[in-house]
Amino acid sequence: xxxxxxxxxxxxxxxxxxxxxxxxxxxxxxxxxxxxxxxxxxxxxxxxxxxxxxxxxxxxxxxxxxxxxxxxxxxxxxxxxxxxxxxxxxxxxxxxxxxxxx
Numbered sequence: 230x231x232x233x234x235x236x237x238x239x240x241x242x243x244x245x246x247x248x249x250x251x252x253x254x255x256x257x258x259x260x261x262x263x264x265x266x267x268x269x270x271x272x273x274x275x276x277x278x279x280x281x282x283x284x285x286x287x288x289x290x291x292x293x294x295x296x297x298x299x300x301x302x303x304x305x306x307x308x309x310x311x312x313x314x315x316x317x318x319x320x321x322x323x324x325x326x327x328x329x330x331x
Contacts, residue, residue: 231259276325283318287311 239247251261254271264271290311297303 274325276321280318280322280325283314283321287314287318 247258247262250271251258254261254273256264256271261271294303294311
């Protein structure tokens with residue numbers, strides 16, 4: 230529960246930078262400043278949303294195949310397309326992580 234208020238004076242430039250960094254991290258200003266002050270690492274990886282979307286799509290496809298197989302409606306499954314998609318997403322994630330400096 231947040232019940233304490235902290236008041237500080239900072240320059241307009243610093244104020245703007247705090248807001249921009251909080252927005253980039255998809256955090257509120259309070260969350261961002263609190264995490265920074267407590268020494269928590271804030272990592273922003275551009276492009277990660279697309280990788281997560283693709284990973285979820287692959288997971289849905291696997292779940293659908295599993296359900297159909299358990300129902301006996303699918304006897305043999307050709308997984309090359311799904312395998313190719315997984316390789317592509319993994320490669321994309323690897324590229325994103327290589328570009329990010331920790």
